[in-house]
Amino acid sequence: MRTEDRRVARAIVVALGGAGNIRGLTHCATRLRFELRDASRVDARALDADPAVLGAVAQYGERYQVVIGGAVEDVYDAMMAMPAVRDAISSCDGDCDVVGDGGMADDAPVPHVPDAVLAAAPAKADSSAADPAAAAPDAPDRTDSTPVAHEMDTTVFPSSGVFAMFHGKRGITRRIAHCLNWFFEYLSDSFRPIIGVLLGASIIIALVNLCLALGVMPNDEASAGWVFVKAMWKGVFVFLPIIVAYNASNKLRVDPWLGAMIMAALMTPQFTGLMNAADADCVTDPTLGVRSCTVHVFGLPMHLNDYSGNVFVPLIMVLALAALYRGLKRVLPRSIRIVFLPFVSMVVITPLTAFVLGPFGAWLSNGIGVSLAWLSMHAPFAFAVLLPLIYPFIVPIGLHWPLNALMIVNVQTLGYDFIQGPMAVWNFACFGSTAGVLLLAVRERDDAMRRTATGALLAGLLGGLTEPSLYGIHLRHRLVYRRMLVGCAAGGLTGALLGWFFPSVTPSGGVMHGVIAWSFAFTSLLTIPLFSRMWVYVASIAVAFVVPMALIAIFDYRTKASAENVDDSRVGGQDADNPQTTGEKGITLGISENAPDDDGIVAGHADAVDDADAVGADGTVGVGSAVAADADADDAVAVVAPVAGAVLPIDDVSDPVFASRALGDGVAIRPDVEADDGPRTIAAPVAGVLKTVAGTGHAFGIRADDGIEVLLHVGVDTVRLEGEGFTMTVSKGERVRAGDPLATVDFAELRRSGVDATTMMTITNTAKMTSVTPLTGFDAAVGDPVIAVRR
Structure with a gap:
């Protein structure tokens, strides 16, 4: 771990x-x-x-x-x-x-x-x-x-x-409202643990369909090889009621094996074989093609259904089981619960499900399937356009999970699903919006957003996951949603038009004006072969992807004021003879000599803080504090070096947590520990309140008065020294000014102990800042700016 x-x-x-x-x-x-x-x-x-x-x-x-x-x-x-x-x-x-x-x-x-x-x-x-x-x-x-x-x-x-x-x-x-919220959460919690299994099965189906389309695999369902390949994914959907019963029982704090066993009893070959009995009275639904039979058990009529893939029956059954289970726990002595709690539950709930709850659940799922099929067939345009427009608003609050259950019901009853096609339009509109943000981040050299958008885009295109895009980017910028909704409408309209003129053919030979899926899947690039007509599907998701990407790339995803703030402060290329570190907002800090830039902002590292007067009242050193700074840059602050040494990029350190920027962007300072010149002082990089002081004196968390949160960590894995070589001069809750001593460190002692003395300093709330620009590649003195921050 x-x-x-x-x-x-x-x-x-x-x-x-x-x-x-x-x-x-x-x-x-x-x-x-x-x-x-x-x-x-x-x-x-x-x-x-x-x-x-x-x-x-x-x-x-x-x-x-x-x-x-x-x-x-x-x-x-x-x-x-x-x-x-x-x-x-x-x-x-x-x-x-x-x-x-x-x-x-x-x-x-x-x-x-x-x-x-x-x-x-x-x-x-x-x-x-x-x-x-x-x-x-x-x-x-x-x-x-x-x-x-x-x-x-x-x-x-x-x-x-x-x-x-x-x-x-x-x-x-x-x-x-409370009951509805509880029901939706109960429904979604019963499916979440098997998301990975369903996703894996859907990819297997997609690969099989691709092999069939390319002629790599013969379409011979009687062959042993085909039966074996089909079993690799079909088992998930055939025994889905047992899996759902297990998860639902877990959710309601009932013995999950008890719920799974009761559902399994209704799916044994002997029980389902009663449908083929001579005295069975069977009928077939004309729309779904689902067969149901009636037999007499102990003189009582029992309606039999094929519960394979049905998710409503186990959900209803577990509700009844939970009520009985909790009641029995109240009345049965603890000493006999292990025997009589499952015994009574099995004896009561199994017949109740077979005679009442099972037929009701099958009737409910069949009714929903028929209703949605009618809607899709008689109002294909409204269905194809409105569903992608609704999804962006129901996913963040979790209301999309009931639709996932309906997709599985459709596949098991109809043999196909018609919800996933329009749903995929929303998915790819979401991914296209993220791609547009990524293009701007690359163009503007916004490394933080580039990393966020890249990870979210890969999770979407390869895994079909929208949450990284939603929570990492979209919900923080309302203009992204506006661009994305245009993509949803454009993709939905494309699918509706092409689907009308080039309809899909259902397994029963019927015509469906729209895209259908042969299995439940997370819509991604890997599951494209699951859809029919495939080229109509590809066209609709391509439009949904490209439209918001282009809108964001052209018109931006930020407000006008925010975008202008970025554009007005952007600085051109660097001078090869006078290398500079340039921030996103045009904060330019020379690191070879103190030369003012075109805006008159100076930040020479050698003289940036000549004395205590250079430090502002808030304890942060203004960029170019050695000279008069431009008034427009008065919100730019610098976090200064707590110790003298070579300033390195944070990803050069050996600590993987800091190197990955999981604790924010920042710098590393490598002190010169070869010279045994006695203990050195670790100075406060900003003014603020010490929110955390490690008992060993090796780490400090400071919340500056302007909201910047700085994490200062002396050495790698120095906690194992248990304070040896460290002498603290401050305590938690104390207020400090920039340059105030926090501790003294004997770096020679750290060297003798074999500890890497590299000091790491990061801005832990980097995501809240407009920009955090590390200033690296030079030897800093105590008090020199090493991180430029725009709030």
């Missing part, structure tokens, strides 16, 4: 109010989904400040989502490895005490990173988390009006929960 995963897990737990505040935890492809005891304890600012968190979404009631991205499973595993988290979840039926340290196991310590990075959420750490009243005085107050997940563009989504609009209502309206 990676150190970074443990750090992220611990930071999230602390920000959520401690392990004891967590009632339940699940995850999907990109999000951690929490059930909390008290959502008011969540420190949204700490979550937002963590570079590993793409976004945080408060839902109705005490539910909370934290968007991680592709590393969500690793962070989930790291969190579930914490004994305090496991204990809190397993004992959630009782009262849980808040564990302020985040529940990190004693045998799985997080080395030097967490103590410093948690500077963004100090009020939630240690014992203060257990008592909100004891929190640090500067901790943000959590009230009903405190904004949550404040990076989300509220002009697009005015509420962060599915039914948050009813949060202040009372009576029947609020109860209905």
